[in-house]
Amino acid sequence: MRLVEELMRAQADEHHPELRAALHHLLGAGGKRIRPTLVLLVGNMLGADPNKLITLAAAVELLHTATLVHDDLIDGALLRRGNPTLNARWTPAATVLTGDFVFARAAKLAAETDCLPLMRLFAETLAIIVNGELTQLFTSRGIASRENYNQRIYAKTASLFEMSARAAAMISPVDEASIEALRNYGYQVGMAFQIVDDILDFTGEQAEVGKPVGSDLLHGLITLPTLHYIENHPSDPDVSLLLNGNYSLEKERMFRLVQSIRQSEAISQSLSEAGKYVDEALGTLADMPAGIEKQSLEDLARYIVDRRL
Amino acid sequence: MRLVEELMRAQADEHHPELRAALHHLLGAGGKRIRPTLVLLVGNMLGADPNKLITLAAAVELLHTATLVHDDLIDGALLRRGNPTLNARWTPAATVLTGDFVFARAAKLAAETDCLPLMRLFAETLAIIVNGELTQLFTSRGIASRENYNQRIYAKTASLFEMSARAAAMISPVDEASIEALRNYGYQVGMAFQIVDDILDFTGEQAEVGKPVGSDLLHGLITLPTLHYIENHPSDPDVSLLLNGNYSLEKERMFRLVQSIRQSEAISQSLSEAGKYVDEALGTLADMPAGIEKQSLEDLARYIVDRRL
Numbered sequence: 001m002r003l004v005e006e007l008m009r010a011q012a013d014e015h016h017p018e019l020r021a022a023l024h025h026l027l028g029a030g031g032k033r034i035r036p037t038l039v040l041l042v043g044n045m046l047g048a049d050p051n052k053l054i055t056l057a058a059a060v061e062l063l064h065t066a067t068l069v070h071d072d073l074i075d076g077a078l079l080r081r082g083n084p085t086l087n088a089r090w091t092p093a094a095t096v097l098t099g100d101f102v103f104a105r106a107a108k109l110a111a112e113t114d115c116l117p118l119m120r121l122f123a124e125t126l127a128i129i130v131n132g133e134l135t136q137l138f139t140s141r142g143i144a145s146r147e148n149y150n151q152r153i154y155a156k157t158a159s160l161f162e163m164s165a166r167a168a169a170m171i172s173p174v175d176e177a178s179i180e181a182l183r184n185y186g187y188q189v190g191m192a193f194q195i196v197d198d199i200l201d202f203t204g205e206q207a208e209v210g211k212p213v214g215s216d217l218l219h220g221l222i223t224l225p226t227l228h229y230i231e232n233h234p235s236d237p238d239v240s241l242l243l244n245g246n247y248s249l250e251k252e253r254m255f256r257l258v259q260s261i262r263q264s265e266a267i268s269q270s271l272s273e274a275g276k277y278v279d280e281a282l283g284t285l286a287d288m289p290a291g292i293e294k295q296s297l298e299d300l301a302r303y304i305v306d307r308r309l
Numbered sequence: 310m311r312l313v314e315e316l317m318r319a320q321a322d323e324h325h326p327e328l329r330a331a332l333h334h335l336l337g338a339g340g341k342r343i344r345p346t347l348v349l350l351v352g353n354m355l356g357a358d359p360n361k362l363i364t365l366a367a368a369v370e371l372l373h374t375a376t377l378v379h380d381d382l383i384d385g386a387l388l389r390r391g392n393p394t395l396n397a398r399w400t401p402a403a404t405v406l407t408g409d410f411v412f413a414r415a416a417k418l419a420a421e422t423d424c425l426p427l428m429r430l431f432a433e434t435l436a437i438i439v440n441g442e443l444t445q446l447f448t449s450r451g452i453a454s455r456e457n458y459n460q461r462i463y464a465k466t467a468s469l470f471e472m473s474a475r476a477a478a479m480i481s482p483v484d485e486a487s488i489e490a491l492r493n494y495g496y497q498v499g500m501a502f503q504i505v506d507d508i509l510d511f512t513g514e515q516a517e518v519g520k521p522v523g524s525d526l527l528h529g530l531i532t533l534p535t536l537h538y539i540e541n542h543p544s545d546p547d548v549s550l551l552l553n554g555n556y557s558l559e560k561e562r563m564f565r566l567v568q569s570i571r572q573s574e575a576i577s578q579s580l581s582e583a584g585k586y587v588d589e590a591l592g593t594l595a596d597m598p599a600g601i602e603k604q605s606l607e608d609l610a611r612y613i614v615d616r617r618l
Contacts, residue, residue, distance in 0.1 A: 015440045018447045070409060074402035093383040093446055096405055100379060100412070101439045107416055108432035111425060119428050123417035130410045131324045137402055138327045 004036050007058040011105040022086060022098045026065055029083040034193070035160060036061045039168045041296045042182055046172035052113045056171060059113070059122070060164045062106035067129055069099035074133070118167050125163040128155050144222040153194040154187075161190025174289075181284045185297065188281035192304045195274040198223035202262045214258030218251075224273065228266035236260065274305050313345050316367040320414040331395055331407045335374055338392040343502070344469060345370045348477045350605045351491055355481035361422045365480060368422070368431070369473045371415035376438055378408035383442070427476050434472040437464050453531040462503040463496075470499025483598075490593045494606065497590035501613045504583040507532035511571045523567030527560075533582065537575035545569065583614050 008027055012020040036057035043053035072085040073095045086095050103126075110122045132155020144152070165186025169179040201216045202225050216223050222242065230239055238257040241250055261267070281301040285294045317336055321329040345366035352362035381394040382404045395404050412435070419431045441464020453461075474495025478488040510525045511534050525532050531551065539548055547566040550559055570576070590610040594603045 015436075016444050016447060019440065019443050067409075070405050074405060091446075092401065094443065096379050096383060096408075097439055097443045097446065099405075100376075100408075101436060101443065103409070103412060104432055104436035104439055108429060108436065111428040111432055114425055116420060116423055116425060116428075119420040119425075120417060123413055123420055127324075127410060127413035127417065130406055130413055131328065134328050134403065134406045134410065135325050137400075137406065138325060 001033065001036065001040065001057075003054045004033075004040070004057045004061065007054060007109070008062055011058075011062065011109075012101070015101070018094075019098065019101060022090070022094070023102070025089075026069065026086060026098075026102070031061075031065075033061060035064055035164045038161060038164045038186065038189070038300065041300055042165050042168035042186075043172055045292055045294065045297060046169060046174050046178070046182075048168060048172040052115075052171050053168065055109050055112050056118075056167055059106045059109035060160065060167070062102050062109065063122070063126065064160060066099045066102035066106060067126075067133075069095060069102060071133070073099070074137075113167075113171055115167075115171050118170050121163055121167060121170075125159050128159045132156055132159075144227070146227060149222070149224060149227060150191075153191060153198075157194035157197075158187050158190030161193065162187040165189075178288065181287045185281050185284040185301075188277045188284065189301050189304055192274040192277035192281070192301070195224050195270060195277070196305055196307065199225055199267060199270050199274070202258065203267060214255070214262070217258055217261070218254055224270040225261050225266045228269045229261045229264055232264065232266060233260075271305065278302065278305050310342065310345065310349065310366075312363045313342075313349070313366045313370070316363060316418070317371055320367075320371065320418075321410070324410070327403075328407065328410060331399070331403075332411070334398075335378065335395060335407075335411070340370075340374075342370060344373055344473045347470060347473045347495065347498070347609065350609055351474050351477035351495075352481055354601055354603065354606060355478060355483050355487070355491075357477060357481040361480050362477065364418050364421050365427075365476055368415045368418035369469065369476070371411050371418065372431070372435065373469060375408045375411035375415060376435075378404060378411060380442070382408070383446075422476075422480055424476075424480050427479050430472055430476060430479075434468050437468045441465055441468075453536070455536060458531070458533060458536060459500075462500060462507075466503035466506075467496050467499030470502065471496040474498075487597065490596045494590050494593040494610075497586045497593065498610055498613055501583040501586035501590070501610070504533055504579060504586070505614055505616065508534060508576060508579050508583070511567065512576060523564070523571070526567055526570070527563055533579040534570050534575045537578045538570045538573055541573065541575060542569075580614065587611065587614050 005027070009024060012023040039057040039060055040053060043050075043056070069086055073092055086098060090098070107119075107122065110119055132152060135155070136152060139148075162183055163186070166179060166183035169182040172178075198216065201223065202214055204213065212218070217226055226242070229236075230242070233239060236257075238253050238260065241253055241257065278301045282298060285297055288294055314336070318333060321332040348366040348369055349362060352359075352365070378395055382401055395407060399407070416428075416431065419428055441461060444464070445461060448457075471492055472495070475488060475492035478491040481487075507525065510532065511523055513522065521527070526535055535551070538545075539551070542548060545566075547562050547569065550562055550566065587610045591607060594606055597603055
């Protein structure tokens with residue numbers, strides 16, 4: 001992982017000093033590096049070439065970083081993980097271009113893995129992520145269906161987890177069935193990861209999550225805990241705020257709704273759904289060829305639901 | 310070229326209807342399609358597979374389109390080629406994401422040419438273009454050196470022309486020397502193209518160029534005609550406006566300076582420099598293997614300087 005960090009930071013070395021500073025700021029802001037970890041664990045398990053693996057891990061994390069830079073611009077977010085966003089310090093122009101530059105370097109690193117199907121996958125995953133964001137932008141806020149929610153968290157998170165595990169398997173000496181099993185593992189783990197993130201938005205402390213408790217809902221974004229709460233309490237008068245789209249007008253009742261959800265069984269129900277995805281992920285590992293050491297991927301899948309809960 | 314257009318327009322077919330509308334708007338706004346023309350002419354000359362060539366041509370034009378979308382956002386431009394920009398009709402968020410989506414589709418098409426060195430070149434070219442824009446953003450306006458100007462027009466324009474010709478040669482059955490000759494051809498033609506664009510900014514009519522006469526200079530951007538004018542008339546009091554960075558405060562004197570440049574020998578001097586690049590481009594064609602029909606690339610190079618003059 002240290003080599004992945006070094007490779008990521010070296011990407012702006014020959015370019016404008018301001019750009020180098022921006023990249024260091026972005027990478028220094030932290031993040032769990034869970035996507036490159038997934039790449040390294042899958043590839044190590046399957047015997048991939050370490051250099052290609054490090055290159056792929058850096059490409060995946062930079063792709064993720066680029067989408068965050070543009071996201072923060074779009075949301076007008078001033079903080080991410082408790083640190084100032086690029087958006088808070090720079091002009092929109094510099095932020096757009098820095099995101100583009102990070103995309104370009106991610107694509108270059110992906111190309112250096114010398115695997116054409118991987119390049120196609122990389123480009124397709126970027127299209128899925130961006131199309132998901134556009135759909136969210138064009139879809140009016142308010143009640144979302146379970147189906148919308150699943151599509152949204154796939155585009156936003158699970159697609160890149162899926163790509164990370166699949167791409168690591170693609171550059172490893174394994175057959176198509178193993179690549180498919182690991183694609184599925186990445187998908188399941190990614191869905192679980194986003195559900196847990198959405199739970200933490202309700203249950204976490206501001207200092208931990210880096211944003212106010214319930215901030216998704218306060219911005220009109222319906223996630224799994226809210227979907228469960230609506231199913232369980234259809235007649236809660238505060239729920240009607242969401243149905244008629246007046247969430248932005250009634251701050252106090254919205255804060256109350258966040259507290260209601262936080263203290264309700266919707267949290268454990270959501271957590272149990274995340275657990276099902278993790279079980280599926282563990283199940284895909286059962287199909288791995290004999291002699292492959294699966295422990296670290298089992299640990300990673302369990303960590304996804306256990307973190308900070 | 311009709312097939313290239315169809316392929317470009319099909320890129321949003323499975324996605325959000327608003328995105329499809331945006332892509333059609335962007336592509337419908339016209340443009341000379343000179344980059345895909347360059348791809349097709351080079352590849353046809355060298356005997357490339359027509360399907361790969363069409364795919365590459367669409368990838369190159371979409372990459373160009375994506376950079377224009379983000380550029381217009383950065384400049385706050387409301388018109389391009391006399392048509393409303395996406396920026397004028399949409400929110401910045403939708404514009405950023407549409408640009409990202411078009412990048413993703415360009416990368417996917419590039420990957421479909423099944424040529425790994427081409428993917429690397431594609432990603433590197435995007436990095437060069439974006440780094441050039443960042444440099445321009447971070448560099449204060451006012452007097453630019455000839456060296457700055459050359460670097461800027463390389464990053465902005467010639468890099469993608471260079472890539473177009475080189476990539477078309479890379480997917481053709483030719484040796485390294487021919488690929489290098491065509492890379493150089495693309496570079497020379499691209500430099501000439503941008504110089505002529507910068508001349509047309511002074512000499513063209515607003516209806517033709519789609520923006521006011523002298524608009525680069527009025528925005529503080531120094532291009533080749535201005536550099537020549539400054540060398541020829543160092544004591545013109547209006548030139549001092551540029552030297553002390555007060556160009557934005559003295560509109561009337563700036564308009565007068567635009568007229569002075571427009572009527573000066575700086576125009577023919579700049580045109581003669583563009584002509585030198587075209588001569589170099591024609592020279593690179595002399596090295597092509599015997600039996601290759603070079604007429605169309607000779608015509609293209611001459612068209613670069615002759616258009617609308």
